[in-house]
Amino acid sequence: MKFSINRAAFIKTLNIVQRAISSKTTIPSLTGLKIDVTESHIMLTGSNADISIQTTISGANPDYELTISSTGSVVLPARFFNDIVKKLPDTELIIEVGDNFQTEIKSGNSEFTINGLDANGYPHLPEIDSDNTIDLPAEIFREVIGQTVIAVSKQESRPILTGVHFTLEQQKLAAVATDSHRLSQRKVTLPADGDQAYNLVIPGDSLKELAYMLDGKKEQIQMNLSENQAMFNFGTTRFYSRLLEGVYPDTSRLIPESATTNIQFSAMDLLAAVERASLLSHESRNNVIKLTINPNDKVVTITGNSPDVGKVEEDLQPQEISGEELEISFNPDYLKEALRVFGKINVEVAFTSSLRPFTITPVDNDEDFIQLITPVRTF
Amino acid sequence: MKFSINRAAFIKTLNIVQRAISSKTTIPSLTGLKIDVTESHIMLTGSNADISIQTTISGANPDYELTISSTGSVVLPARFFNDIVKKLPDTELIIEVGDNFQTEIKSGNSEFTINGLDANGYPHLPEIDSDNTIDLPAEIFREVIGQTVIAVSKQESRPILTGVHFTLEQQKLAAVATDSHRLSQRKVTLPADGDQAYNLVIPGDSLKELAYMLDGKKEQIQMNLSENQAMFNFGTTRFYSRLLEGVYPDTSRLIPESATTNIQFSAMDLLAAVERASLLSHESRNNVIKLTINPNDKVVTITGNSPDVGKVEEDLQPQEISGEELEISFNPDYLKEALRVFGKINVEVAFTSSLRPFTITPVDNDEDFIQLITPVRTF
Known part of the structure; x- marks a missing residue:
């Protein structure tokens, strides 16, 4: 050679x-x-x-x-x-x-x-059935990965949760990830025709690498499946990932269907306030911040506390606020990671009670994108 | 407050x-x-x-x-x-x-x-005698630090060698550092008048920090000394460093006064070749590369070797070459660090024998700057 x-x-x-x-x-x-x-x-x-x-x-x-x-x-x-x-x-x-x-x-x-x-x-790469091809627009698939992969579990105790669950049915692609404290779900209708139905779980780390490689690509990529591998074909490059084995839990019933308290914020403004409050929560053992929502006075107060270092309190002015008064505590890192995915848009945060998960969605939710965070009981 | x-x-x-x-x-x-x-x-x-x-x-x-x-x-x-x-x-x-x-x-x-x-x-900062001030041009002092601090020892076994030794006599500032495998020395005449005589050793880590802070500064800075601290005053900032105690060894006799083999190179070209050769020496236990100098054929050959991984050989064309044939082995990292300090100028490398230290100086040495590297015996 x-x-x-x-x-x-x-x-x-x-x-x-x-x-x-x-x-x-x-x-x-x-x-x-x-x-x-x-x-x-x-x-x-x-x-x-x-x-x-x-x-x-x-x-x-x-x-x-x-x-x-x-x-x-x-x-x-x-x-x-x-x-x-x-x-x-x-x-x-x-x-x-x-x-x-x-x-x-x-x-x-x-x-x-x-x-x-x-x-x-050198190990052989898996044989891939090239008859069984799904076309995915690179930009959309990369966006779907970015929106869901943040919620995959980092714990190996339930390996299936370290991946993103993809299902495709009648050209509707749904992606969901949860580490059982939070959940991210995105649905998108693929432009291409086809009647294939798929159900697969791809490891989060593989998807992060794939998303990196798809950065800036505008073309269609092709996904092929074998029994335990997915292969993505773009240009002159083939990207193979193993699939996670097992049955992904049914997550559809976790998402609440109604809310009793709703607030709307610029995602960036809320993120900045949560970052400030988390400076203090990070110094305390139970990394928790508190939101106090008062629709009558149209004020949301965010507080963080560390007995050793000090405390922080900040009044936020939501763009919209409605429903019942509420006090809720949660891990600020989950909310920070969720808000970062939204970028510079306005989001709606919807609560049902201090002990039930709350959701964050784009105010204009034509993307069918939802993130969910489970609160922490502090009393 | x-x-x-x-x-x-x-x-x-x-x-x-x-x-x-x-x-x-x-x-x-x-x-x-x-x-x-x-x-x-x-x-x-x-x-x-x-x-x-x-x-x-x-x-x-x-x-x-x-x-x-x-x-x-x-x-x-x-x-x-x-x-x-x-x-x-x-x-x-x-x-x-x-x-x-x-x-x-x-x-x-x-x-x-x-x-x-x-x-x-909070600890008190040392009292500094402000009558006893030396003016130093920030740019020159920063250059002197950069040229010498590379050779300070990283071993705490002889603490005095972890610093740069500065002496000032009749407005001639000399800085020298050595870790006993290599040495860097720079002398410079200060523009200001004065007849103070000083002899001090400042820790290398302090000097790196000071050099960082002096980056881009063109003004004069003031140095003041107390018994065990030096204070540098620039603008609204005061920088204090402890001094190293003890007597710095006499290094003047280490520098050879004549040479039997001389080669001249662009510092950047030689650096690139040494970097390539060191890729292999780094994989072997005794991190050594070899220069074979043949003035008759006007060729310098650089070789690196690792039994596990492989070997590299490269013929270099020096700009000038004279004197006796020579084969010499040494740690490439010392030569790399020395060459990086020179930047884009031409340097002269001067040898006396395979077992004696060799020197690297600028071809136009009006700076009074010399670096010395001790070879490794490989036979």
């Missing part, structure tokens, strides 16, 4: 695949980058236990100035190979595999020889 | 003092920020065991929109106070100390009450 390539273009592609490679894996060959060279293209593969990324560089793409002299495969130590390629002196890079997978990396006057591994020892 | 102040201007000043405050100190009051309010100004003080920073905000400075209602002093939890001030909603900030040093911090509708401490419990 031997090829020469434009170094700057190669680095860009390497950076994509590199994101799947962990130096902390227990499977030695997964610390490596797999390079496959055929007569027409190069394929780079990186993987860890959860995700795999595979990118193809076509010989027909002029950006890469690719010249393939001979075909073959090798696995190279990924972090190290990456460091070398980035520090090489010249615009051109030549890689050649010799006996025992000893690999020469040449650029300008610099010549590295590093110990590669037999690519036959 | 009560005052109101422009919040943005106050934050800038707070950030300066904050740099001296560590949350990891064993003296509880040093985790605090001391605020002293007199009728004409506010003084902020932060300190750790090694450095103290004190900044004065004058009531006459219109940027601060300062209104002093009553005088007094308090010590507030620094990190926490800083977080609060940064997150407050309004442009104005009001601070008022009440009973038992309970301190109210108000801005807009937000009102914090935090537990302060009696400023009488």
Whole structure:
């Protein structure tokens, strides 16, 4: 196997695949980058236990100035190979595999020889049924991930809750995540036709990585499923994630259908006040802030307290306020993370009682997006 | 004590003092920020065991929109106070100390009450003899620090070597640092008149902090000395550092007076090649690279080697090369750090033998700047 390539273009592609490679894996060959060279293209593969990324560089793409002299495969130590390629002196890079997978990396006057591994020892990526394809607009799918992945559980005690539950039925995609203290749910109707029905749970960490890779992409991406993997196909890149096994709990009955106290705020203003109050709650053992809602006086007061450090109190002016008086305490970090997802819009916060979950929705909720937070009993 | 102040201007000043405050100190009051309010100004003080920073905000400075209602002093939890001030909603900030040093911090509708401490419990800063002042141009002093502080020892086994040794005699300032593997020395003639003679050792960490604070400053700064502290005065800020006690070793005889092999390089080109070679030496146990100098063929070869990972070899074209053939091995990190200090100039590297220290100097050495590195015996 031997090829020469434009170094700057190669680095860009390497950076994509590199994101799947962990130096902390227990499977030695997964610390490596797999390079496959055929007569027409190069394929780079990186993987860890959860995700795999595979990118193809076509010989027909002029950006890469690719010249393939001979075909073959090798696995190279990924972090190290990456460091070398980035520090090489010249615009051109030549890689050649010799006996025992000893690999020469040449650029300008610099010549590295590093110990590669037999690519036959590298794990196989799952076979994907390409007949079973769902088209997803990259922008919308990325938004759905961002809106729900904040609520996945960080605890491994119930593994299924560490993922986002996606269901697709009659072109309606629903995504929901909950760590049992809070819940985020988004529904969206996909533009494409189709009558497939799906039900799958994708690990939150995989989705964060996928969302990062979809940043700025406007095209359609294709999702394919195998028994225990999902594969997302965009451009020259394939992103594989394992699926979580098990039955996701029914969350539909958790969302209250009516409210007795409602307030509306600019999400940014409310976020700033919650951030201030949480400065103090973070210093106390039970990280809780309190909202006191008084619809008669049209005032919402937010308070945080730490016996060691001090206290904070702030009167907020809601844009709208209605219903019954209420005092409710909760973990401010859940509300902060929920509000950050909304950005610069106005939100409605709807309560039923001090002990029942409350919801946050966009005031103009044509997005069918809801976040729910369970309060903390403080008395 | 009560005052109101422009919040943005106050934050800038707070950030300066904050740099001296560590949350990891064993003296509880040093985790605090001391605020002293007199009728004409506010003084902020932060300190750790090694450095103290004190900044004065004058009531006459219109940027601060300062209104002093009553005088007094308090010590507030620094990190926490800083977080609060940064997150407050309004442009104005009001601070008022009440009973038992309970301190109210108000801005807009937000009102914090935090537990302060009696400023009488705060350590006193040293008395400095202001008759004994040395004027230093900030830019030059910062350059001298940057050129020498890289070579201070990180080992506490010989504490005196963790500092930079400064001597001043007949307006000639000399700075030298060595960790016994390498040495950096810079001499500079100060423009100002004076016949003081000084000999002091300032901890490297203090100097890094001072250099950071002098970044971009063009004015003269004043240095004052007490028995065990140096104080640097610039603008409205005073920077105190403890001095290291003990006698600094005589380093003058370490610098070789002649050389048998000389090479000249662009510092940046040589740095890039050493960085590549060190990728491999870092993977091996004895982090060493080798230079092979062949003046007859006008070639310098750099090699790095790791039995586990591989090897690298690169031929360099020096701008000048003369003297005897030589093979020399050394820690590439020392050479990298030395070369980075030179920036984009040409340097001369001068050798006497494989086992004797070699020197790096600017080709145009009107700066009187020399770096020295001890080789490693590999045979």
